[in-house]
Amino acid sequence: MHEPKFGVAGETAIVTGASQGIGESIAKTLAAGGANVAICSRSMDRVGPVAEEINESDTDGEALAVECNVRERDQVQNLVDETVDEFGDIDVLVNNAGGEFVAPFEEISENGWQTIVDLNLNSTVHCTQLAGEVMREGSGGVIVNLSSVNGQHAAPGESHYGASKAAIIRLTETLAVEWAEHDIRVNCVAPGLVQTPGVAETLGIDSEDMPPRENAERRIGHPEEIADVVQFLVSPAASFMNGETVTAKGVPRAGNSMSQDLGLE
Ligand SMILES: CCCCCCCCC/C=C/C(=O)SCCNC(=O)CCNC(=O)[C@H](O)C(C)(C)COP(=O)(O)OP(=O)(O)OC[C@H]1O[C@@H](n2cnc3c(N)ncnc32)[C@H](O)[C@@H]1OP(=O)(O)O
Numbered sequence: 421m422h423e424p425k426f427g428v429a430g431e432t433a434i435v436t437g438a439s440q441g442i443g444e445s446i447a448k449t450l451a452a453g454g455a456n457v458a459i460c461s462r463s464m465d466r467v468g469p470v471a472e473e474i475n476e477s478d479t480d481g482e483a484l485a486v487e488c489n490v491r492e493r494d495q496v497q498n499l500v501d502e503t504v505d506e507f508g509d510i511d512v513l514v515n516n517a518g519g520e521f522v523a524p525f526e527e528i529s530e531n532g533w534q535t536i537v538d539l540n541l542n543s544t545v546h547c548t549q550l551a552g553e554v555m556r557e558g559s560g561g562v563i564v565n566l567s568s569v570n571g572q573h574a575a576p577g578e579s580h581y582g583a584s585k586a587a588i589i590r591l592t593e594t595l596a597v598e599w600a601e602h603d604i605r606v607n608c609v610a611p612g613l614v615q616t617p618g619v620a621e622t623l624g625i626d627s628e629d630m631p632p633r634e635n636a637e638r639r640i641g642h643p644e645e646i647a648d649v650v651q652f653l654v655s656p657a658a659s660f661m662n663g664e665t666v667t668a669k670g671v672p673r674a675g676n677s678m679s680q681d682l683g684l685e
């Protein structure tokens with residue numbers, strides 16, 4: 421009989437941007453599956469309680485919280501070092517931290533553009549190079565990057581975000597080829613609109629005022645629905661997947677579904 425291989429027990433995973441939203445859900449899902457998770461955000465006050473919640477639950481996996489701004493390469497090096505000190509190795513990296521503001525291209529300042537490219541793309545480069553070094557020197561590993569449907573299709577007001585998220589897809593494909601010889605798989609998830617505190621902040625509304633999630637025509641995702649895809653890609657069940665971008669957007673419309681999900685189109 422073929423045994424299912426969807427588990428992550430005993431793995432050590434870094435999840436960036438795990439104080440809320442999709443990253444928090446990924447960390448809790450992997451820990452529930454028995455992985456040890458090193459989680460970060462810019463604020464220990466925000467990421468610490470997530471680690472405490474995991475450690476106080478009956479999951480097999482343990483959590484380590486590290487304050488780390490992923491835009492700062494020296495802080496990422498510290499995250500990697502603390503993870504290895506605590507858990508001995510790094511098997512999994514989930515590049516989740518990211519964000520944006522919505523603005524027309526002509527209104528984005530040089531610093532505004534730089535901020536979003538740093539936050540989404542350059543942070544992924546820092547984490548992947550520094551954690552990847554540990555994986556290459558060890559027994560390989562798995563990397564999952566968070567792109568977006570806005571990295572796959574045009575969306576007004578998202579030029580900086582879309583460009584950085586599209587670049588993440590091509591980086592994923594390139595590294596999958598370059599690092600196959602090191603036994604490192606690199607895949608990507610492209611979510612459609614997911615109900616998180618960050619999206620509510622971006623839209624300037626309260627989380628409770630997000631459009632309904634269960635409307636079949638304008639389906640908005642739950643963070644757990646992205647976390648489960650990440651867990652699959654991390655697990656040995658996805659051993660023949662490398663360089664892929666898995667889209668998870670609820671309703672298979674062409675193009676960018678986010679503004680449709682919001683009822684704007
Ligand atoms: C159609 C359907 C759509 C639907 C869209 C719905 C969202 C769908 C997709 C969601 C994707 C997500 O990633 S959801 C997660 C998103 N969550 C978040 O992003 C929440 C956290 N946000 C943030 O931290 C900030 O917004 C962010 C800019 C990213 C980082 O903040 P920082 O403090 O590092 O940066 P700041 O110092 O504030 O700003 C840096 C520069 O950016 C400029 N800047 C900041 N906000 C700006 C704005 N709204 N418009 C112009 N410019 C702006 C500032 O003026 C600065 O430039 P100068 O003035 O020149 O110095």
Ligand SMILES: NC(=O)C1=CN([C@@H]2O[C@H](COP(=O)(O)OP(=O)(O)OC[C@H]3O[C@@H](n4cnc5c(N)ncnc54)[C@H](OP(=O)(O)O)[C@@H]3O)[C@@H](O)[C@H]2O)C=CC1
Pocket residue numbers: 436437438439440441442443460461462463466467488489490491515516517518519539566567568569610611612613614615616617618619
């Ligand atoms: N929600 C959605 O609809 C979609 C989201 N995505 C992508 O999924 C990922 C998660 O999104 P979502 O959960 O909505 O985001 P949220 O804004 O809700 O959460 C972002 C997380 O990242 C952390 N973070 C932000 N900046 C930094 C930084 N510089 N260094 C370290 N941590 C940081 C935040 O923690 P803190 O503030 O404590 O630092 C927080 O934990 C992002 O990459 C996003 O682009 C893609 C498509 C759709």
